[in-house]
Amino acid sequence: MGMALVGGLLLIGITALTCISIIGRALLPLDLGIGPIQGIYDITEMGMAAAVFAFLPWCQLQRKHATVDLFAPLYPAIMNRSINLLVDVAMCVVASVGAWRMYLGMLDKMRYNETTxxxxxxxxxxxxxxxxGLGAFALVAAFCVLRSVRDLRRKQSAGGLA
Known part of the structure; x- marks a missing residue:
C-alpha cells in the first residue's frame, strides 16, 4: 500500500506542477518574470510512469485489475478459483518479464547516457x-499465485467441489 500512496503523491505533485506551469504560461504576456516550468513535459512523463508502476502491486494484491465476470456466477466455485489461479500465474509471468525487460532497457539507457x-x-x-514498480508487482503477483493455490487446496480439502 505504501507504493500506491507514493504513486498518489506523485500524481498530486505532477498536477500541482502542471497547474503552476499553466499559470506561469498565462502570465507570460504580462512580463512579470513568471513563465512556464522548463521541462514540465519531461517531469510529467517520468512522474506518470512512476505513478502507474507504483499502483500495480496494490492493484494486484487487491484483485482490482479489469476482469470480465459475465459468466463467473454460472461457474462452480472450484472453476472460479481455478481461473483465479490461472490469471494470477499469467500476471506473475507478465510482471516478471516486464521487470526483466525494463531492467535491460534501463541498462541500455545508462550505457548510452540518454537524456530527456x-x-x-x-x-x-x-x-x-x-x-x-514492476519488481514489486512481480513479487506481489508471486504471492498472489501462492494465495490462489492455498485457496484452491483449502476449498478442495474442506468440502469437495463447493
Whole structure:
C-alpha cells in the first residue's frame, strides 16, 4: 500500500506542477518574470510512469485489475478459483518479464547516457522507477499465485467441489 500512496503523491505533485506551469504560461504576456516550468513535459512523463508502476502491486494484491465476470456466477466455485489461479500465474509471468525487460532497457539507457530533451535528465531514472514498480508487482503477483493455490487446496480439502 505504501507504493500506491507514493504513486498518489506523485500524481498530486505532477498536477500541482502542471497547474503552476499553466499559470506561469498565462502570465507570460504580462512580463512579470513568471513563465512556464522548463521541462514540465519531461517531469510529467517520468512522474506518470512512476505513478502507474507504483499502483500495480496494490492493484494486484487487491484483485482490482479489469476482469470480465459475465459468466463467473454460472461457474462452480472450484472453476472460479481455478481461473483465479490461472490469471494470477499469467500476471506473475507478465510482471516478471516486464521487470526483466525494463531492467535491460534501463541498462541500455545508462550505457548510452540518454537524456530527456528539455531538462537533460538521465532517462534511466524513469526506467528505475519502472523496474522498482514492476519488481514489486512481480513479487506481489508471486504471492498472489501462492494465495490462489492455498485457496484452491483449502476449498478442495474442506468440502469437495463447493
Amino acid at each position: 530533451l528539455i531538462l537533460q535528465a538521465p532517462v534511466w531514472i524513469g526506467y528505475l522507477a519502472g523496474v522498482l
